[in-house]
Structure formats: C-alpha cells, structure tokens
Amino acid sequence: MDLSPEPLSPDPRWRAISEPTFLMCPPELYDVSYVINPWMEGNVNRSCRQQAMAQWQQLHCALAEIAQVELVEPQPGSPDMVFTANAGLVHRGVVALSSFRHPERQGEEPHFRKWFDDSGFGVCDVPRATPFEGEGDALFATDGSCLWAGHGIRTLLASHRHLSQTWNVDVVPLRLVDPRFYHLDTCFCPLFGEYLMYFPGAFDAASQSRIEAHYPEQRRIAVAEADALRFACNAINVGRTILLNEISGELRSRLESLGFALIEVPLSEFLKAGGAAKCLALRLSEMDVTHNAARSAHAASPRAQAAEPEPALQPPGIVRYNTRYYEENRIRFAARRAHGDAFLGG
Ligand code: ARG
Secondary structure (H helix, E strand, C coil), rough: CCCCCCCCCCCHHCCCCCCCCCEECHHHHHCCCCCCHHHCCCCCCCHHHHHHHHHHHHHHHHHHHHCCCEECCCCCCCCCCCCHHHHHEEEECEEECCCCHHHHCCCCCHHHHHHHHHCCCCEEEECCCEEECCCHHHHECCCCEEEEEEECCCCCHHHHHHHHHHHHCCEEEECCCCHHHHHHCEEEEECCCCEECCCCEEEEEEHHHHHHCCHHHEEEEECCHHHHCCCCCCCECCCCEECCCEEEEEEEEHHCCCCCCEEECHHHHCCCCCCCCCHHEEEECCCCHHHHHHHHHHHHHHHHHHHHCCCCCCCCCCCCCCCHHHHHHHHHHHHHCCCCCCCCCC
16 A cells, blocks of 8 residues: 655645644634523623624734744634634644534534645544534643543543544543533643643542542642633643633632743633633644743743742653654555545544
C-alpha cells in the first residue's frame, strides 16, 4: 500500500505548531437564539452584540499577548460558533471533530471540519450516535498523562471509546450531574504545574473520588459555588498565565499565591449563552508547547525575573515539541482518505 500519496515538500499548512496556539471565532454573528442549557433560559435575544464584541476583543488581545491566535469565520445560522472549544479536541495534529448533541449546533460541524482540513489537521469523525462536544467535554492533564472526559449531559459516555482509540490515551470518565455545569470545562480546569481548579459539586461521588485519587489535596483548588457560577473554572491557562472572567478576591489571591498571573476579562455577554473565556478559545498546540513555551517567554521578561524565585510551582519536565506527529498524521490521513475510511479508530 502506498502510504505517501501527497508530496512532503514544505507547505506552510503543515508546519509544526511550535508556540502556544488557539482558535477563536469573532462574535459578529453571536446571539442567544435558542435554549440548550439553563444559562440561556430568559436570555434569548438579550445579549448585546456590540458589548459582546468589545468583551471578545479584550480577551483576544490578552490571549494574543501570550499565544498565537487563529481565527475561523463566523457563519450565518450558527450563533454559538464563537464557542470554538466545542469544535473538537486537538492532539498530535489530529482533531476529533465534535458530534453535537443538539441539532441547534450541528450546523457548525461542516464549517469547523473545513477549517481543520484546510489547516492541515487530520480529521476524525465521532459518530452521530455517540455525541461528543470537543474540548468542552475533554481535557488533557497538563502533563498529558490522561484525558479527562465529561459525560452525562452533552457528551455520551460511549463516545469516550473513540477518543481512546484515536490517540491510544487513557480516558478517565467524569460524570456531570448539575445542569448548570453541562460541559466539563465549566467546572474542571487542569492547570500548569499539575494543579486542578474545579467545582466538586458538579460531579457524582465516583468521579470526585477519581479526581481525588489523581490530584493530591495540595494540588486541588476547589472553588466555591459563587466563583463556579462566575465561570472561574472556564479559564484559559498558558503556562503561569490564567485568563478568565471576573472572580472573587479570595480565589484570585489563592491562585496568585501559587505563582499564577491572572488576567480577568469581563465576559457577561457570553455567560448569557453559558460560556466564558475557555469556551471562546480552542487549544491547537500540544500541551507541552502550550505550557512550556509560555513559561520560557514569561521567564525571559524582566518583570518575571524581578519576581523570581517562584517556588510554589513545580513544572513538569520540559518535553521539546517535534514535528514527528504532523508528518506521521499527514501520511496516515492521506492514506486513510485514499481508502475511504471515515473514522481512524473504527
Ligand atoms: N450555548 C453554548 C452551548 O450550550 C455554549 C457553549 C459553551 N462552551 C463550552 N465549551 N462550555 O452549547
């Protein structure tokens, strides 16, 4: 079988992602037009697009300071497309494309597929029969040791099998039980240095035990309900930096005492649809690139040098990113496509 139907000449679409990189979608067509979670109730047509644009710009600017930000074009009829974290889950140059539970969001799928395809990612489909909502419901531990995957509200437990097959990773299921925290990324946030910020009340008892078995107590930052409702756990983390909606002074001090630098951005317009910072950006870079590249950028800044030492954080060992996955996947997917296989693991 010929495994290299495409030439391997340098092509900018296939370059390895060597700095923290995220995908965002400008809110030009953002709206609350239907109700598929409790946050949207009472908010239909109640969001202000101008205000949403200003808040999104602020988040985009803050993120662009520490990461590369790619953009996907908003599409008519897909008002929730701003929440790019739900497009899929990216790992090793492959995206497991979301298969949305609600028909209201299924129209986004072909647009995201096209973006990933055009951008050189391998695209894996998750069957419609097993809904999966991307990084909204699946988050890698920052050291890459396992994939935490939510289920019970949007993503179906049976979809997790596709994730483990796609990347040969350990998937740890976490059952969500509170409809206000309908996606894993609304209540669970692995942080650089193997910390975890989370809202325990969003999980059933067995899932809470799984979390406690993995993260020792001193690494677990359990947030109070008031902060959880401010979407504190829906935070973007790049190395020592955390971008999130406004939170309590208490939580802020706690995170700062652990060595994190916080950037709070008001995101009230997006809370009306049930989303905040993390939902608005999808990670495209590998975990090690996302955290370690950012750490060295931070360490190089004079402000950071003045603030040294920061003993509270014990970063995992530096793993240098290499282009291997991209070349491997590129060849693998070209071959798969040539043979008409839709799903890599199936
Ligand atoms: N209205 C969207 C929905 O209910 C919000 C998605 C928020 N995204 C997230 N990753 N939590 O699907």
